[in-house]
Amino acid sequence: MATIYEVSKLAGVSLATVSRVINKNPRVSDKTRQKVLDAMAELGYRPNSIAQSLASNISNSVGILVSELHGPFFGQMMAGIESELRAAGKHVIITTGHSEEDKEKDGIEFLISRNCDAIILHVEAVSDAYLIDLCKGKMPVYFMSRLVEGLNDHCISLDNELGGYLATQSVIAQGHSTIAYIAGPQFKADAKDRLAGHKRALAESNIPFSDTLYFEGDFKETGGSDGLNHFLESKQEFSALICANDEMASGAITYARERGFSLPKDLSIIGFDNIIFARHTYPKLTTIDNPVNLMGTMAAKLVLKNIYKQKNMSITHSFEPTLITRDSLICKS
């Protein structure tokens, strides 16, 4: 592979001049620039990004930590981040945390050791205190889908409490008053917030929150089936089921049918996140939209603005969920 040195020789100019045209420094005469460009083309020259990084202390890469690489939620998020960053010539280094504290810390270490210019984290298991500490370090850190106290400027987050409220309010509006709730893992902030919103909506309508109609799931399909099974075993009456995410709602729908339910007549179900697949359940899932793709691009813009000093980036830190009405939630008969 040709180096800057060979280009300079062929073009008959100095290293510095070649470097200038590579970096689009305007202080080069058009004539010289053309000579250099020609030489680069002739040699098939490509800058060595590693050497650039070492010399400039900028790696043009941003680290991303997500819980999982698969799954509709993270897919949308990564797609949003990557497309925005890629368009700016930055690349993403992606790793996973699997929602486990050790693995998340491990992943962060990994990213830091890779000399990213910044890292965007979707962490769930690690504590706020740890993150606050992390932010004191040299590596710029940003958070997706998580609001860390005192670090608002570093966060792109969804108002999960409002989403939880919206879901429950919609259910109540359809005349339901016996409502089961399958929550996400309560060590996850968004799961906790959604539950809080649920309780607020309940309280607002003077419906007591009942422990026997509450189940803590795992945010996966199994959480939905396990939860529903739990409620069914307990012989509680309920006409609606709220799931803290769409995967659990899918699991619940599938399981409900296995148990002989006719949906949505026998049971109304609402989800959360509006993953792509939500419109392909039967009945089509009524859910709360989580604009995670948009939030991904926003996180990327935040990095572009703060780290790479790009202008004209208007940042929205906080997003609001909205109700998506489909067929799985109907009036209580």
Added chain:
Amino acid sequence: MATIYEVSKLAGVSLATVSRVINKNPRVSDKTRQKVLDAMAELGYRPNSIAQSLASNISNSVGILVSELHGPFFGQMMAGIESELRAAGKHVIITTGHSEEDKEKDGIEFLISRNCDAIILHVEAVSDAYLIDLCKGKMPVYFMSRLVEGLNDHCISLDNELGGYLATQSVIAQGHSTIAYIAGPQFKADAKDRLAGHKRALAESNIPFSDTLYFEGDFKETGGSDGLNHFLESKQEFSALICANDEMASGAITYARERGFSLPKDLSIIGFDNIIFARHTYPKLTTIDNPVNLMGTMAAKLVLKNIYKQKNMSITHSFEPTLITRDSLICKS
């Protein structure tokens, strides 16, 4: 951040010695090694991976190009690749090609300019000739889910023809003889192979292939609904529908119900890929399993073996699809 130089000073040894302990070179006395280790700990030293890369010409990163970051198929694939590579201390740089020739080439360029040690490609739009040419270059290249003529050692692929055959054979075995087929985009090799398998099974049972029962979809949900709509409009009779992937099958299922079908009684449907969600359609989707996650780890192992010279890596280049029986395919009544 501390450098190797500061460590050497604190430990009272030379740069070279510190470098040796970093690289686990055994030609260092235990005593010296300990001194160095202590110094590193005291300074919180972390090797600068960029400098390492520049000096050693190894970046410890492998580039991945997938069509999309979202979507159940690519999620599984990336998860497989990443977990295997990450365990070996390598990192992945992920970018997208969107199944468009220009963008795929662009992504490959991008990855090459990033000095990856190798790249793993899931490309669909680019020609075999281009890939063969690419392989002549300096960058080691591997292919996921695609068999390039003459580059078998570089490929991890699925026998799509067999999968297509299996699907159709299963449908025929259930007594169906009027069978509609929604294919994937025919510029994609796997879509073409699946169709070939379909035709072979048809021929084997002396069922003529009918153009009027063929539709070329887009591998997305819309392909399923569009295709089914097309067949319905054409007033053809058919008792079974084969979709070349699960997303299209989902779309078809949803659309069939909108058109008043009772599934699977009125229409049997089979998919391909066995994405996670396939068990949550209604009826649960009978499909062909595509072990893409496993194939991802295999691609990673291939790189680990060939590029990073890891031992004990047994490689399987070719995978076989299997039938997954659920509820969407039943006997012709």
Added chain:
DNA sequence: TTGTAGGCGTTATCAA
């Protein structure tokens, strides 16, 4: 507008 020279933090080749 262009060139010179030092430095970025390691690895690797020789010697010792």
Added chain:
DNA sequence: TTGATAACGCCTACAA
């Protein structure tokens, strides 16, 4: 077993 010292390919004052 250890230590000098020259790469690695590029950026960036500083000088001209």
